[in-house]
Amino acid sequence: MPSTYAIGDVQGCFDDLLRLLEKLDFDPETDRLWFTGDLVNKGPNSLELLRFVRGLGTAAISVLGNHDLHLLAVAAGAVRIRKKDTISEILDAPDCEELLFWLRHQPLLHHSESLGFTMIHAGLPPQWDLEKAQQCARELETVLQNFGYEDLFLHLKGDGPLSWREDLAGWDRLRFITNCFTQLRWCDPSGRIDFLGKRRRVSAKKKRSQPWFEIPGRASKSLRVLFGHWAKLAILPTATRGAAGVIPLDTGCANGGRFTAFRLEDWRYFRLKCKNKSVPWRSLAMHEPNLQSND
Numbered sequence: 001m002p003s004t005y006a007i008g009d010v011q012g013c014f015d016d017l018l019r020l021l022e023k024l025d026f027d028p029e030t031d032r033l034w035f036t037g038d039l040v041n042k043g044p045n046s047l048e049l050l051r052f053v054r055g056l057g058t059a060a061i062s063v064l065g066n067h068d069l070h071l072l073a074v075a076a077g078a079v080r081i082r083k084k085d086t087i088s089e090i091l092d093a094p095d096c097e098e099l100l101f102w103l104r105h106q107p108l109l110h111h112s113e114s115l116g117f118t119m120i121h122a123g124l125p126p127q128w129d130l131e132k133a134q135q136c137a138r139e140l141e142t143v144l145q146n147f148g149y150e151d152l153f154l155h156l157k158g159d160g161p162l163s164w165r166e167d168l169a170g171w172d173r174l175r176f177i178t179n180c181f182t183q184l185r186w187c188d189p190s191g192r193i194d195f196l197g198k199r200r201r202v203s204a205k206k207k208r209s210q211p212w213f214e215i216p217g218r219a220s221k222s223l224r225v226l227f228g229h230w231a232k233l234a235i236l237p238t239a240t241r242g243a244a245g246v247i248p249l250d251t252g253c254a255n256g257g258r259f260t261a262f263r264l265e266d267w268r269y270f271r272l273k274c275k276n277k278s279v280p281w282r283s284l285a286m287h288e289p290n291l292q293s294n295d
Contacts, residue, residue, distance in 0.1 A: 012043025036228030037065025
């Protein structure tokens with residue numbers, strides 16, 4: 001029976017991904033992979049990872065994460081590459097332009113009505129239901145996928161605005177949308193984003209920052225949301241998170257943690273201890289024909 005696997009942040013750990021796919025007995029002819037974003041950076045082999053996922057064609061879909069956008073911003077000349085980045089091999093590759101074109105055409109949100117799951121990289125502000133989240137995702141995707149997209153990265157610097165308003169416009173609106181889909185972890189009950197994540201009380205109002213999915217009455221409460229970006233969250237499902245309808249999947253592969261896959265059809269978890277290094281892999285040849293045929 002075909003299976004759909006949602007996989008937490010890969011971050012360039014290509015060899016670990018291949019080990020996980022072998023454990024899953026993944027068949028690209030029938031099975032499907034959903035990636036929670038951050039395909040690149042930190043790990044040792046972002047270039048081959050991008051080539052592989054792109055080569056899977058319709059067998060894989062990935063939402064965009066903050067590290068993916070960082071790669072695009074560096075390539076656009078909007079920010080400088082950092083010492084800890086592991087994306088230089090992508091920028092120097094002969095197929096760099098094709099890979100970046102494919103990457104910026106990936107969505108910010110993926111929703112399957114038939115499977116009953118929604119996937120994002122980071123979080124949703126409490127005011128957004130599915131329709132509003134899809135609308136905001138399309139707004140940002142339209143900019144990323146069209147001529148002059150480089151300008152976006154020049155205007156993403158800075159944290160504000162921190163709260164959603166329907167009348168937000170221009171770069172302020174796109175900056176807020178970007179921060180939610182790729183950075184959001186904590187916010188207060190009004191939806192004000194807290195990038196520090198210290199659950200601090202806010203002045204005399206005594207509003208305490210909470211994980212975005214624990215905000216009472218959030219409009220996305222009815223959704224079952226798959227997301228990454230938050231490796232410190234415990235991966236084991238709890239009654240609280242089950243009630244909240246969220247499935248966190250980032251378990252810190254690039255930091256020596258584990259790789260986690262979640263099968264949507266039966267809610268089963270699969271985990272693999274990460275080696276977090278590039279090693280000769282005996283199954284690599286098994287995947288190469290699919291790379292060629294689907295590219």
